[in-house]
Amino acid sequence: MAVYTHLAAEDLAALIAAYDVGELVSAKGIAEGVSNSNWLVETTAGRFILTMYERRIETSDLPFFLGLLDHLSERGCPVPRTIHDRGGAAFRHVNGKAVALIEFLPGVSVDHPTPEQARAVGAALAKTHLAAADFIPARANALDISHSARALAGCGDDALAAIDPALPEAARIAGQLANDWPRDLPEAICHTDLFPDNVLMLGDRVTGMIDFYFACTEAMAYDLAVTHAAWAFDLAGERHAPEIGTALVEGYQSVRPLAAEERAALPLLAQGACLRFVASRTEDWIATPADALVTRKDPMAFVRRLHFYESAGQTAFE
Ligand SMILES: Nc1ncnc2c1ncn2[C@@H]1O[C@H](COP(=O)(O)OP(=O)(O)O)[C@@H](O)[C@H]1O
């Protein structure tokens, strides 16, 4: 579920009246997602997504995230633009919480991508990297490898082993990788969470890239590594799908060829990408009671991918 807050009908109507988007017709809570509350809003002028920021997002970061959506959308990327209110503001507050009205994009998230779809996702990712080149604001990656290493170490070996006996070893690998991390790869504003549920597709076409709320200044090859780890496996991380990974990298390179040092770094970047999700999933696992309404995501699905990238090396990307 992802509607954490009840919005009274009169609050909703007053909010929509602040925008030049016609009259409110209906608003339905959207079940997908875990971080924010989302509603599909219909007005006499069309459909919109209303997002209420609930967890992990600092209001001070909203101008960056929402400005980025507008920047990428203006440059032809399939990214929803922000609807600004009559006073020009990109976000407002309702009952003390920040909310934004976002363009609705068509499409569905695929569960079992084909190579053609993965190719299109790779190309769309590379286009956002190029289109973000003249986006001036910067934002550090709060979930970089040093953070993952600290977060896992902070859980303590006993708590990690209680989830799975293999987790303490993953924490040690994170500490090692934080020391070996490449620092000089070309950077851009990166999505850093481009999982299948953050991509909307119609057939082989990417119609929407959403949920830019982890976007930050990062190595572009790291963003490709995150996307590879998110797309080129089954959900449990047990089966690598080489045809998906290959198509993804080919699609990326059809728009932005990788430099030799970026290609060479991919296996290590992919291990770091896995550890970013091992760390956040482990923290959530410990913080969320087993009977909570939100389904906990399994950190071990990314420990398996981590070990795959360790042993496969460069062959994971061929
Ligand atoms: N711009 C959009 N156009 C169409 N659907 C959207 C849009 N933004 C979000 N959604 C829908 O809302 C769901 C949750 O959005 P998401 O941003 O992933 O939430 P969360 O940040 O909580 O994970 C998505 O899976 C999608 O179905």
Ligand SMILES: N[C@@H](CCOP(=O)(O)O)C(=O)O
């Ligand atoms: N993609 C991450 C979770 C991030 O949550 P999101 O719903 O905001 O994309 C994971 O799979 O661990």
